[in-house]
Amino acid sequence: MERLPPDATPAESLARDLLSAEGYTRDSVESVSDAGAAVLSRLFERLRPVIGAGGFEILLGRAAIVGARVHSELGNLPIPEVGPPSVEELGRVFEDPDGASGLEIATRLLADLLAFLGRLVGWGLTLVLLREVWPDVIASRDPADFDDSSSMPRYRGEES
Amino acid sequence: MPTFDILRTGVPGLDTVLGGGLPAGSFNVVGGDPGAGKTTLAHQILFANATEERPALFCTLVGEPPIKMLRYQQQFDFFDVERVGSAIHYMNLHGEVLEGDLDGVFDALVEEVERLEPAFVVVDSFRSVTAQARLESRAPSSRLRSFVQRLSNAMTRWETTSFLLGEFRTEETPNNPLFTIADGVFWLRQQPQGDTRVRKLTVSKLRGAAELAGQHVYRISSAGLRVYPRAFRDLDDPVHDTADRTRMATGVEGLDEMLDGGFVRGDAVIVSGPSGTGKSVLGMHFAGAGLDAGENVVVATFEENVDRFIDRAALLGNDFRSAVAENRLSLFHRRPLDLSVDETFEEILDRVDEIRASRVVIDSLSGLQVAASGTEAERLRESMGRLVQTLTTAGVTVMMTAELSQQVDQLRFTPHDSSFLADDVVLLRYVEVRGRLKTVMSVVKMRRSAHTRAFHHYEIGAEGIAVGRALENFHGILTGVPEITGDAEP
Numbered sequence: 001m002e003r004l005p006p007d008a009t010p011a012e013s014l015a016r017d018l019l020s021a022e023g024y025t026r027d028s029v030e031s032v033s034d035a036g037a038a039v040l041s042r043l044f045e046r047l048r049p050v051i052g053a054g055g056f057e058i059l060l061g062r063a064a065i066v067g068a069r070v071h072s073e074l075g076n077l078p079i080p081e082v083g084p085p086s087v088e089e090l091g092r093v094f095e096d097p098d099g100a101s102g103l104e105i106a107t108r109l110l111a112d113l114l115a116f117l118g119r120l121v122g123w124g125l126t127l128v129l130l131r132e133v134w135p136d137v138i139a140s141r142d143p144a145d146f147d148d149s150s151s152m153p154r155y156r157g158e159e160s
Numbered sequence: 161m162p163t164f165d166i167l168r169t170g171v172p173g174l175d176t177v178l179g180g181g182l183p184a185g186s187f188n189v190v191g192g193d194p195g196a197g198k199t200t201l202a203h204q205i206l207f208a209n210a211t212e213e214r215p216a217l218f219c220t221l222v223g224e225p226p227i228k229m230l231r232y233q234q235q236f237d238f239f240d241v242e243r244v245g246s247a248i249h250y251m252n253l254h255g256e257v258l259e260g261d262l263d264g265v266f267d268a269l270v271e272e273v274e275r276l277e278p279a280f281v282v283v284d285s286f287r288s289v290t291a292q293a294r295l296e297s298r299a300p301s302s303r304l305r306s307f308v309q310r311l312s313n314a315m316t317r318w319e320t321t322s323f324l325l326g327e328f329r330t331e332e333t334p335n336n337p338l339f340t341i342a343d344g345v346f347w348l349r350q351q352p353q354g355d356t357r358v359r360k361l362t363v364s365k366l367r368g369a370a371e372l373a374g375q376h377v378y379r380i381s382s383a384g385l386r387v388y389p390r391a392f393r394d395l396d397d398p399v400h401d402t403a404d405r406t407r408m409a410t411g412v413e414g415l416d417e418m419l420d421g422g423f424v425r426g427d428a429v430i431v432s433g434p435s436g437t438g439k440s441v442l443g444m445h446f447a448g449a450g451l452d453a454g455e456n457v458v459v460a461t462f463e464e465n466v467d468r469f470i471d472r473a474a475l476l477g478n479d480f481r482s483a484v485a486e487n488r489l490s491l492f493h494r495r496p497l498d499l500s501v502d503e504t505f506e507e508i509l510d511r512v513d514e515i516r517a518s519r520v521v522i523d524s525l526s527g528l529q530v531a532a533s534g535t536e537a538e539r540l541r542e543s544m545g546r547l548v549q550t551l552t553t554a555g556v557t558v559m560m561t562a563e564l565s566q567q568v569d570q571l572r573f574t575p576h577d578s579s580f581l582a583d584d585v586v587l588l589r590y591v592e593v594r595g596r597l598k599t600v601m602s603v604v605k606m607r608r609s610a611h612t613r614a615f616h617h618y619e620i621g622a623e624g625i626a627v628g629r630a631l632e633n634f635h636g637i638l639t640g641v642p643e644i645t646g647d648a649e650p
Contacts, residue, residue, distance in 0.1 A: 050244075052220065052252035055227040082255065121230045125241040132245055155235040155382040 010146045015110035032102040033091035040084035053082040063112035071105045170208020173387030183368040185319045191328030192348030198325040202282045204384040207238040210247040214279035223285035287326030305337035343367040377500045388502040396513045398554035411449030414627025418612040426555040428548045432564040433588030438620045439561035443521040448478035450519040458517040459491045462527030476624040505547040526563035583607035
């Protein structure tokens with residue numbers, strides 16, 4: 001697999017490991033979209049009961065918008081109301097004669113989606129949810145490894 | 161006769177309101193205003209009770225976006241992310257509700273219940289189901305009744321304790337079959353009180369238990385909800401035998417003699433008088449005397465902050481700061497803002513329990529009256545009665561200071577119709593003697609002891625109050641301008 005830059009964020013590292021867990025291999029360009037679709041599909045199935053189809057749409061839509069600032073191809077990604085884009089739709093965005101670029105786009109999309117989820121519900125809960133799907137990938141990870149700014153604030157209501 | 165388990169809710173104070181806890185397997189409705197804490201209450205109960213073996217299912221329909229709900233609920237101490245997916249399971253049926261498919265909602269929910277066999281189920285917000293029933297049917301009440309009945313039956317089949325949350329209003333109760341079928345109905349309301357609001361919980365129905373009637377104040381903090389039941393409660397470990405008639409030294413030179421040795425242990429004392437007559441100082445003396453005797457003391461001040469109170473007491477020779485550090489003196493201040501009377505009194509009881517205090521000083525009833533907002537002030541009299549009864553029954557001696565304007569046309573010894581609270585009343589007054597303002601005190605009443613009937617002059621000096629001689633040669637002291645019948649002058 002193409003190496004991540006040394007300044008890659010924990011979310012980017014996680015995204016890359018999830019793609020690898022779903023079968024991405026360096027030698028196969030098509031495996032970017034297949035692996036990406038598998039990650040998004042399994043992620044949707046795990047998150048849907050918790051945050052609803054609408055919640056997943058929020059995450060995916062934002063990730064595509066933010067990711068498009070770096071990889072303009074993501075601006076063309078269709079965001080379904082329910083569930084992830086199809087393999088074909090992802091393929092049109094991810095595939096590139098230069099496979100590394102497709103991998104970067106897929107990593108960007110997944111990393112932004114996970115980072116947004118972590119920021120909204122905290123990395124503690126995010127990793128708990130992901131662990132049920134990818135136990136081996138998550139096992140070595142700790143919420144503290146991720147951005148501190150995503151730690152959940154305490155309720156500041158009517159403390160007497 | 162069938163019996164059923166009682167669940168401890170895990171919400172402080174709520175089990176008292178429920179008469180011990182929530183009947184297991186009950187089908188409950190939680191209604192109330194937006195932001196009143198329905199979702200937080202449900203989560204708090206689930207996290208207190210659900211396990212992997214007896215999991216909980218939290219089903220979101222239409223309402224607050226689930227992703228936001230998860231974010232906000234994690235702000236509370238009880239939310240343990242590690243238990244999500246094992247003890248606490250979530251499902252979302254937003255799509256089925258929006259599609260207008262009540263049967264689909266029912267089938268999906270029951271399918272998950274049958275798969276998971278949860279001990280607890282929450283549906284949030286059930287009001288969307290009510291709205292959908294109205295859209296689907298020409299006889300929405302029947303449609304809703306059928307849905308609720310089927311749901312109740314399904315929950316009963318799996319012995320599930322369930323909670324249906326929604327922004328219902330009490331006006332809906334007669335026309336909504338949900339409230340007929342439910343075993344328990346809880347209301348969480350936010351009531352405006354002047355410029356602030358007070359949160360109150362009511363249990364209007366609870367099959368299988370004897371709930372505590374009335375409205376109970378509750379607060380939401382990072383620990384979740386805490387309910388302050390309107391109930392007499394016993395202290396955890398009464399300090400002294402109520403038959404103990406030991407005398408409690410006041411710490412004021414000369415006053416103990418007026419009281420035939422001091423206040424009787426377990427009495428409720430009111431010290432009343434106009435501003436500046438030394439009521440707070442007397443309270444400091446009383447607290448200090450308790451500490452000197454090896455007792456623990458609670459002081460609640462509604463006028464001065466803690467540091468000022470400690471500094472003033474230090475001028476009288478009382479080292480309250482050390483006593484606080486040693487956990488022998490529990491001293492707290494509540495500002496005259498949005499104060500809940502029941503909450504404050506519960507705090508007093510908690511502190512008495514915590515340090516096993518035998519004396520409590522409340523300074524002052526007048527400050528408490530100012531601090532209690534809106535209709536809370538109306539409940540003050542009743543709540544004070546409950547507090548005093550709880551404390552004195554356990555043998556705790558309570559001293560309350562009270563501001564009383566000095567009037568010559570009305571002979572009152574205590575303000576706010578609070579005389580019923582007091583076993584003992586000490587009255588402080590000003591008198592004018594030859595153009596100078598003097599202070600006099602008298603013991604108006606002692607329910608369980610003899611006492612002097614004479615007025616005594618007293619001074620407030622660098623070391624506090626010192627009681628002087630009886631003013632036997634003065635006539636008309638209560639007028640404020642007494643006649644001196646002899647040569648003596650205070």
